[in-house]
Amino acid sequence: KTLRVALMGLGSYANRVADAMKDAKRAKVVGVISGTPAKITDWQKRFSIPDKNCYNYENFDAIKDNGDIDAVYIITPNALHHEQCLRVAAAGKHVICEKPMAINAKEGQEMVDACEKAGVKLLIGYRMRFEANTLEIIKRREAGDFGDIKFFQGLSGFKIGDPNQWRLDPKLAGGGAMMDIGIYAINGTRYMVGEEPIWVTAQEVKTDPEKFKEGVDETITFQLGFESGVVASCLSTYSMGNLDRFFLNGTEGFAELQPATGYGPIRSATHKGRLDLPHETHQTTQMDEMAKIILDGKMPKVPVDGKDGVKDMKIIDAIYKAAASGTREEINLS
Numbered sequence: 001k002t003l004r005v006a007l008m009g010l011g012s013y014a015n016r017v018a019d020a021m022k023d024a025k026r027a028k029v030v031g032v033i034s035g036t037p038a039k040i041t042d043w044q045k046r047f048s049i050p051d052k053n054c055y056n057y058e059n060f061d062a063i064k065d066n067g068d069i070d071a072v073y074i075i076t077p078n079a080l081h082h083e084q085c086l087r088v089a090a091a092g093k094h095v096i097c098e099k100p101m102a103i104n105a106k107e108g109q110e111m112v113d114a115c116e117k118a119g120v121k122l123l124i125g126y127r128m129r130f131e132a133n134t135l136e137i138i139k140r141r142e143a144g145d146f147g148d149i150k151f152f153q154g155l156s157g158f159k160i161g162d163p164n165q166w167r168l169d170p171k172l173a174g175g176g177a178m179m180d181i182g183i184y185a186i187n188g189t190r191y192m193v194g195e196e197p198i199w200v201t202a203q204e205v206k207t208d209p210e211k212f213k214e215g216v217d218e219t220i221t222f223q224l225g226f227e228s229g230v231v232a233s234c235l236s237t238y239s240m241g242n243l244d245r246f247f248l249n250g251t252e253g254f255a256e257l258q259p260a261t262g263y264g265p266i267r268s269a270t271h272k273g274r275l276d277l278p279h280e281t282h283q284t285t286q287m288d289e290m291a292k293i294i295l296d297g298k299m300p301k302v303p304v305d306g307k308d309g310v311k312d313m314k315i316i317d318a319i320y321k322a323a324a325s326g327t328r329e330e331i332n333l334s
């Protein structure tokens with residue numbers, strides 16, 4: 001069976017996902033939700049989408065009565081995800097939502113609750129959780145190749161361009177680099193270390209308050225602590241190009257990924273030598289695996305569900321709190 005997906009928000013990442021889905025075996029673009037009629041016409045041609053599977057932001061609740069659509073993939077600005085997810089769930093369709101799932105943990109939890117109540121699945125677009133190099137390193141960590149894990153470094157950033165884009169508007173972005181790219185270091189810390197953090201300290205640096213307004217973080221360094229004694233040292237920024245590195249060290253050796261989360265190819269190594277497993281388009285693999293989760297009930301070992309997304313949101317809430325207070329903040333992910 002194939003997962004029949006409608007994409008909501010036809011921007012740059014939606015185009016990447018839709019193109020990648022052409023090669024998917026279990027997932028297909030069958031519908032669109034957009035506020036721009038010209039984009040709808042273009043997508044109808046590119047993906048052979050019938051008129052009855054096209055919606056706008058006012059009328060998409062009617063998707064409830066559309067038997068041709070199994071799931072809606074929300075790929076809109078961050079602050080819109082919460083309300084859109086609640087409406088899709090109420091329409092009885094499964095939700096795939098881009099990261100960050102929401103702009104805080106409270107909203108994220110409401111999304112989880114709404115999907116549970118509606119009896120639909122909620123998955124977050126964490127494509128790295130299906131990536132071969134990443135999964136191989138996790139496997140080797142579990143096999144004890146690196147000994148007892150002691151340290152992780154996650155550096156995630158890019159240099160943001162156009163000052164007028166929604167990513168720099170706190171109302172639509174819900175924050176700055178942390179919401180957008182820093183979340184990769186957070187999510188990566190959790191799957192690379194294999195444990196949940198219990199405290200955080202954080203420091204914020206802003207060199208351009210004109211571009212990075214109140215509520216939009218430019219650069220934040222943060223440290224996460226774990227029950228076992230592991231420490232993680234991370235950086236999130238909108239001001240450094242080509243910053244994408246994960247480094248894990250234990251009592252016996254190391255693993256590194258650089259680039260760690262870019263669209264690929266991911267490059268990887270351990271203390272024993274280079275890995276560099278072959279590249280597959282992340283979004284193709286992700287959509288095939290998500291189809292298995294939704295249609296076959298097969299959740300992967302490293303989860304991508306809404307509950308897992310809420311953990312990242314709780315950590316982001318704590319990072320912002322720690323950066324503001326200058327003190328160590330506890331994190332409770334249970």
Ligand code: NAD
Nearest residue numbers: 009010011012013014075076077078098099100125166180
């Ligand atoms: P984008 O600006 O290219 O696209 C956003 C789309 O949302 C546009 O088509 C825009 O028209 C539409 N939109 C609907 N309502 C809007 C409103 N009120 N204001 C502004 N735009 C509105 O952005 P993008 O890069 O495609 O990012 C969209 C989402 O996808 C974000 O949550 C982002 O974090 C996520 N994303 C994830 C990845 C990944 O690798 N997983 C990569 C890029 C983006």
